[in-house]
Amino acid sequence: MITEEMLEGAQKITWCTGCGNFGILAALKKTLTGLDVPHHNLAMVSGIGCNSKIPHYINLNAFHTLHGRAIPIAQGVHLANTDLTTIVHVGDGDTLGEGLGHLLHAARRNVNIAVFLHNNGVNGLTKGQFSPAAPRGYVSKTSPPPPGAPMDPVNTVGLAITGGATFVARGFSGDQKMLVEIMTRAIKHKGFAVVDILQPCMTWNRTLNWAFYNERTYSLQETDHDISNRWNAIERAFEYGDKIPIGVFYEKEEPDLAGGLALPEKGPLKDHETDLKKLQELIDSMTL
Numbered sequence: 515m516i517t518e519e520m521l522e523g524a525q526k527i528t529w530c531t532g533c534g535n536f537g538i539l540a541a542l543k544k545t546l547t548g549l550d551v552p553h554h555n556l557a558m559v560s561g562i563g564c565n566s567k568i569p570h571y572i573n574l575n576a577f578h579t580l581h582g583r584a585i586p587i588a589q590g591v592h593l594a595n596t597d598l599t600t601i602v603h604v605g606d607g608d609t610l611g612e613g614l615g616h617l618l619h620a621a622r623r624n625v626n627i628a629v630f631l632h633n634n635g636v637n638g639l640t641k642g643q644f645s646p647a648a649p650r651g652y653v654s655k656t657s658p659p660p661p662g663a664p665m666d667p668v669n670t671v672g673l674a675i676t677g678g679a680t681f682v683a684r685g686f687s688g689d690q691k692m693l694v695e696i697m698t699r700a701i702k703h704k705g706f707a708v709v710d711i712l713q714p715c716m717t718w719n720r721t722l723n724w725a726f727y728n729e730r731t732y733s734l735q736e737t738d739h740d741i742s743n744r745w746n747a748i749e750r751a752f753e754y755g756d757k758i759p760i761g762v763f764y765e766k767e768e769p770d771l772a773g774g775l776a777l778p779e780k781g782p783l784k785d786h787e788t789d790l791k792k793l794q795e796l797i798d799s800m801t802l
């Protein structure tokens with residue numbers, strides 16, 4: 515059983531005061547302490563962005579990778595050792611921009627990993643440029659007025675469902691109770707899970723702030739929404755205006771990638787013997 519103490523991160527948190535990432539980290543810790551997964555069997559992969567510093571703030575086996583590349587790396591981690599519970603933390607700029615192709619192909623493959631997409635509608639770390647999730651009209655140095663950002667944002671939930679993800683939800687970092695429930699379900703789901711997490715950036719995106727989401731979000735699970743109905747889920751995904759649904763949109767059981775793959779004779783990579791001498795020679799051959 516994982517305890518809060520075991521998850522205590524080594525580094526000082528440098529997120530801005532009031533940043534929505536704090537709520538996501540708190541919900542993640544609560545989720546992990548409620549799971550029946552040994553600490554050593556959890557693996558976290560992140561990209562690059564404010565959100566992706568999360569491995570430094572929580573004590574997990576983790577890989578802080580490249581911008582846009584966390585999902586394929588997580589796929590590799592998962593296939594090399596299917597005993598691991600593999601989770602991914604990425605941003606909207608990262609995964610709806612450079613990493614978008616990886617999101618869609620991992621969805622089609624139904625890779626058994628859970629992706630938590632910290633969606634603040636902005637490239638936070640690099641100082642506020644408009645991201646693929648920025649609202650039309652969002653003003654920044656890279657989207658000056660008029661007209662500000664000249665196109666509508668990517669709809670993560672709609673995209674993930676049409677891409678083939680078998681668990682798709684939207685959370686809000688200001689609704690801890692629901693976020694813990696959603697994260698728990700996403701991790702337990704056997705297949706590709708995407709959770710779009712609405713996360714205010716206090717410093718750059720002054721439109722998508724706490725008041726904006728507090729006034730608009732409502733629970734999908736308090737309506738008669740049927741999560742097994744893909745068409746209804748897509749319809750609800752595009753309800754994004756005065757009212758913004760949060761909760762589970764879609765869930766389906768389907769064979770996952772590892773289940774359909776022929777494993778090498780020796781089994782998954784983790785069961786192969788590693789020749790450390792040869793590995794060192796390979797590393798040395800790549801050193802300048």
Ligand SMILES: Cc1ncc(C[n+]2csc(CCOP(=O)(O)OP(=O)(O)O)c2C)c(N)n1
Nearest residue numbers: 563564565581605606607608636637638639
């Ligand atoms: C391959 C690559 N492209 C671009 C960058 C520059 N870069 C670093 S973070 C970032 C944007 C981060 O935005 P987002 O993913 O939304 O994360 P946030 O900071 O908002 O949490 C960019 C463009 C990079 N480091 N590597």
Ligand code: SF4
Nearest residue numbers: 530533564638715716
């Ligand atoms: S710049 Fe925005 S996303 Fe980054 S830490 Fe500050 S408030 Fe959070």
Ligand SMILES: [Mg+2]
Nearest residue numbers: 605606607636
């Ligand atoms: Mg962002």
